[in-house]
Amino acid sequence: MAATHFTKAIVRIPGSNFAEGLTTAELGAPNYELAFQQHARYCDALRECGLQVTVLPADLRYPDSTFVEDAAVLTAEAAILTRPGAASRAGEVEAIAAEIRGGGFPSVLSINEPGTLDGGDICEVGRHFFLGLSLRSNEEGVQQLGMFLEALGYTASVVDIREMQSILHLKSGIAYIGENTLVVWEEMADLPQFQGYELIRVSPDEHYGANCVRVNDCVLVAEGFPKLTAELECRAFKPLLLEMSEFEKMDGGLSCLSLRF
Structure with a gap:
């Protein structure tokens, strides 16, 4: 499945x-x-991009559970259930697993103890994956996912962000938007893993905007980052701006709010 073409999404309403x-x-x-x-506007935007959206009710047991992307890594060949690195999020995977298992994937795999893995640390770039080694996704979890991906015919490379205090997940700082193009924080742009790609460099004053999402013909982008938006338009991408202020306050971004497949 191409990283930028989707037909379905799973979301969960934020709880009170x-x-x-x-x-x-x-x-x-x-x-x-x-x-x-x-x-609600985010869900409407996914529908405008042609996706069938499954909206799950709020789950008050897990205040972070609206950030469903952390619960799984989805490919055309398999869904890989994760094992979140924060103890308070441990039950979120099982809470959404039935929806994922019903998604029509040929197989469903799981990250196992002692591995930890958050989906927000995993960036799909066609048949390649960047695997973020972070304070949430440990070496064992990244290694397990890498082995799964290799068996499925993908390649992968590790990006260690553990020393970057300003970033929670890898996809806070990079996004693949198709056309061999990465949106990437300026301070990460020279990493060897990203050589060979067209780069849209995001300055520190627009860091939050880097967590954008290519969904079919559009790129969903947080509102309020004019330099990034202008650069996307200059390169013939179609930004769709969404207000994300309340999710920014909780370390969440556009990619975090849906599982797309």
Whole structure:
């Protein structure tokens, strides 16, 4: 399955206790009603891009569970259930596993203990994957996923972000938007893993915008990052701007809010 062409998505409505989730951002507490509205608009945007969207109800057991991308890595050949690195998120995978198993994937695999893996650390680039080694995804989890991907016919390379205090997940800092193009934080752009790609470099004042998502003909982009938006337009991409202020407060971005396949 091409990284930029999707027909379906799974999302989960943020719960009323959304503000109790994990965050390293210092932007204040999110406004739940506004987060709910922003999430609904996000779902509408996925539909506008041609996706059939399965909307799961809020799960108050897990305040972070609206960030469904962390629960699985999806390919055409298999769905790989993850094992989140934060203890408070441990039950989120089982809570969504039935939907993933019902998604029509030829097989369903799982990351096992002692491996930890968050889907937000995994960036698909065609038949290649960048695997983020982070404070949430450990060496064992990344190694397990790499072995699964190799068996499925993919290649992979590891990007170690453990020393970067300003980044939670790999996909906070990079996004693949098709056409051999990566959106990437300026301070990561010279990493050898990213050589050979066309790069759109994101300056520190627009860091949050780097977590954008190519969905069929559009690139979903957080509103408020004019330099990035202009660069996308200059390169003939079609940005679709979405207000994400309340999710930014909780270390969440556009990719985090859906499992796309």
